[in-house]
Amino acid sequence: MSLVETIKKISFFNNLNEEQLSIIASFSSISKYSSKSILFYESEVNQNLLFLVDGLLKIYKFDKFGNEIFLYHVYKNSMISELSSLNSNDIYCFSNAEFIDESTILSVNFEKLYEYFLSKNILTKELMENLLNKTQQLQCIINRELVFDATAKVAFMLNQDLEMFNKLKRQEVSFMLHIQPETLSRVLKKLSREEIINIENGDIVIINQNALSSIFKGIAV
Template identity: 60%
Template sequence: MDKLKSISQLDFFSELKEKEIEELSTISNLITYPKNSILYYEDEIKENILFLVDGLIKIYKYDKFENEIFLYHIYKNSMISELTSVNNSSIYCFSNAEFVEDSIVLSINFEKFKEMFLSRNILSIKLIETLLEKTHQLQCIVNRELVFDSTAKVAFMIYNDLAMFNKLKRQEVSFMLHIQPETLSRVLKKLTRNGSIAIEKSEVIVLNKEQLESTFRGVGI
């Protein structure tokens, strides 16, 4: 895939002029990763800011018993890196990142990116907006893991990520939400009975989005 075209297709850089995209390309690399490969491990330090041009990434951690704890997915056209400071050029990795599909990543030298763009107040607002979105995502993870019961967890995922829910096997969904497969089955039957969803050929269809939202709305939100 062409580097200039890849940059221009990312929403994060949609406001850049053609000359600025060309400048950005001089400090960037386009890297292809196969499915199941690792982008980075927890506690690694990176010097580049990363964007997912195409593909799918799973973000996860391990608990003290070496059990995998799923956190969230990163979809194409998204920033991967989790920044805690724009003053420090080193980017700390708080979790593990694994490719679920063959993927393409845009890797940008963060120090030069700050010098060439952020210092001129180019893309600064876009970066702030993206970081706020990631903060909200973290709040949703806290709710899911510490506040939501099983019903709220399932309703929340169906409401926010129906395509992924239907793409995965039920056992994989159970693993992601840290509930038993039997519990997932009971919750789906419950949501079907109250008219929130229907299930046709193993695929979930949302019938009443407001009803579904009320299942988790107000629970830790």
Template identity: 75%
Template sequence: MTLQDTIRKISFFNTLNDEQIELIASISNVSKYSSNSILYYESEVSKNLLFLVEGLIKVYKLDKFDNEIFLYHIYKNSMISELTSMNNNDIYCFSNTEFIEDSIMLSIDFEKFKELFLSKNILTMELLEILLTKTHQLQCIVNRELVFDATAKVAFMLNQDLEMFNKLKRQEVSFMLHIQPETLSRVLKRLTRDGTIHIENSEVSITNKENLISIFKGIGV
């Protein structure tokens, strides 16, 4: 696969013509990473805008006791970088990122990207949309960690990321949600009894989505 083909796999660049794709390719490179390798650690600084082409990334922080605090996953066809300023060419890393599948990453020189594209109002709306999505994601993390009880945490993950829930072992899910495995089991049984979900061969399916959503939005349940 050529660099240009790789760029076209990222929906962020869908509005670009062939000439613009070539221009992106001239300031980009592609890297492959194996599962369990680290992309960057908290407090590192990057000069590049990063996109995940294929694979899966876990984003997490460490508390003062070096306990891992899971934040979120980054899926393929997504921007990895967390931008805080358009005036600074440095991109600060506020969390640790680890590849949990063999992955492919696109790296773009941020300074040249701003000069060749953003300064000409190309891809600015697309970038704004991504940044707003990331802001919403942060709000969801705050709710999950500071507002939601165990039932709301489970309901939220089932609604937002059912595929990942079924892919992981129950112990891994409870670790991610910062609840005890026994608590997760009780919540799943309760949601099964009231007809919100169905479990067969350890795989969860949603049977009443409206009821599921009302649990973490605080409507009627």
């Protein structure tokens, strides 16, 4: 697959024509990563805007005791980088990033992207949408860590990330949500008794979406 064809797989660039895609390709590159490898560490600085073409990426931090704190997953066809300013070519890493699956990364030089596109009001809407999505994602993390109880944490993940919930071992899920495995088991049994979910061959199936959403939204069913 050519570089231009790879760029076309990222919806961020959907509105560009062939000439514009070729310009993007002239200051971009593709990298392959194996599972468990590290993309970047917290406090690193680079000059490239990063996109996940294929694969799965885990974003996390460490607390003062060295314990890993899971933040969120990045899925294919997503922008990874978190911009803090458009007035600097330096892109700071505010967390750590580790690959869960074999993955492909598209790296786009931010200075060139700004020169040829953003400064001409091209791709600015797409960039703003991505940044707003990341802000919303941060709000969800704050709710999960500071507001939600165990039931709300589990309901939120089932609602937002059911495929990942079923893919992971229960112990891994409880670790991500910062609850005990026994607590996770009790919550799942409770949701099953209330006919909000079914547990079929170990996988969760949502049967009452409104009731599930109301648990973390605080809305009466």
